[in-house]
Amino acid sequence: MHEMAIAESILDIALDYAKQNQAKRIAEVGLKLGEMAGVEEESLRFCFASVVQDTLADGAKLQIEHVPLVGRCLSCGKEQRIEHYAFTCPWCKQGVLEIVSGRELQVAYLEVD
Amino acid sequence: MEIRVMQDVLGKNDEIAAANQARFQQQGIFVLNLMGSPGSGKTTLLERTLELLKEDLRVAVIEGDLFTTKDADRIEKHGAPVVQINTAGGCHLDAPMIQKAMKELEGQAIDLLIIENVGNLVCPAEFELGSDKKAVVLSITEGDDKPLKYPLMFKEADVAVLNKADLLPYTDFDMQSAQHDLQTIHPGIEILQTSATKGEGLEAWVNWLRAQVQAKKEQRV
Numbered sequence: 001m002h003e004m005a006i007a008e009s010i011l012d013i014a015l016d017y018a019k020q021n022q023a024k025r026i027a028e029v030g031l032k033l034g035e036m037a038g039v040e041e042e043s044l045r046f047c048f049a050s051v052v053q054d055t056l057a058d059g060a061k062l063q064i065e066h067v068p069l070v071g072r073c074l075s076c077g078k079e080q081r082i083e084h085y086a087f088t089c090p091w092c093k094q095g096v097l098e099i100v101s102g103r104e105l106q107v108a109y110l111e112v113d
Numbered sequence: 114m115e116i117r118v119m120q121d122v123l124g125k126n127d128e129i130a131a132a133n134q135a136r137f138q139q140q141g142i143f144v145l146n147l148m149g150s151p152g153s154g155k156t157t158l159l160e161r162t163l164e165l166l167k168e169d170l171r172v173a174v175i176e177g178d179l180f181t182t183k184d185a186d187r188i189e190k191h192g193a194p195v196v197q198i199n200t201a202g203g204c205h206l207d208a209p210m211i212q213k214a215m216k217e218l219e220g221q222a223i224d225l226l227i228i229e230n231v232g233n234l235v236c237p238a239e240f241e242l243g244s245d246k247k248a249v250v251l252s253i254t255e256g257d258d259k260p261l262k263y264p265l266m267f268k269e270a271d272v273a274v275l276n277k278a279d280l281l282p283y284t285d286f287d288m289q290s291a292q293h294d295l296q297t298i299h300p301g302i303e304i305l306q307t308s309a310t311k312g313e314g315l316e317a318w319v320n321w322l323r324a325q326v327q328a329k330k331e332q333r334v
Contacts (some may be wrong), residue, residue: 087160106121
């Protein structure tokens with residue numbers, strides 16, 4: 001939820017880094033988006049395209065790297081994809097799966113001129 | 114030219130949440146983030162909690178709602194210090210709001226701070242406030258399918274309070290199914306059944322709170 005507020009935060013981070021590096025134009029913003037980050041991609045793209053207008057990031061491409069929800073079993077140590085939000089290890093049947101990745105919402109990089 | 118960034122989008126909120134947590138730690142306050150749908154019974158549960166704990170613990174409350182002071186007014190009647198935050202449209206509380214609200218509680222000696230979040234099963238789960246534990250109130254009338262529909266909320270909560278349990282005979286809420294789904298998303302989650310209006314199941318709830326406050330105090334020593 002809050003894709004508009006998230007888009008604004010992404011833009012703030014991008015403009016901040018662009019300024020620090022004296023960039024004239026932001027061509028691309030790379031975002032790491034975890035499967036369980038709670039963000040809807042299409043809505044985010046729509047909001048992003050809207051907030052970047054008339055800024056250094058006007059027309060910038062939003063490149064999203066989807067990060068799967070992966071867990072490591074605290075009992076048997078096996079690392080695996082978490083399916084259907086089931087957090088008990090299907091291998092040893094008793095361990096709890098600790099999230100290794102899949103909650104990310106991070107600006108990874110910028111492509112600037 | 115590529116610029117490496119690696120910045121969390123919600124980083125600013127998380128930084129302030131960490132500052133809140135450090136401050137609570139320093140003051141020895143155990144903080145609970147109380148969440149749940151509108152009408153699930155959060156405020157009524159809070160009122161009962163204040164009645165039951167008033168002899169043993171100094172409790173303060175931060176209330177979060179879009180509009181009105183209705184909830185803070187109810188809490189005030191129980192004699193607990195309370196701050197009402199109105200988000201005027203915002204669907205969740207965030208760390209900066211809590212940081213600001215704490216200014217109004219300056220100078221108060223507090224053992225337990227309960228933050229009643231905005232009624233919502235979606236957004237509050239995503240925003241750290243700096244609390245020690247999180248509770249979600251799910252009322253029987255909302256249906257037994259809600260845990261799997263809102264997995265992030267039930268994954269984040271340390272305890273699920275299944276409220277309005279007195280209405281079980283009048284609904285087709287499948288308790289076994291709900292508990293199974295809760296354990297699927299969050300193995301080991303504490304599950305309590307209560308009726309805040311009828312006063313049922315509240316001993317287990319306040320005992321859980323007492324244990325949390327005690328554990329926090331022991332941590333500091």
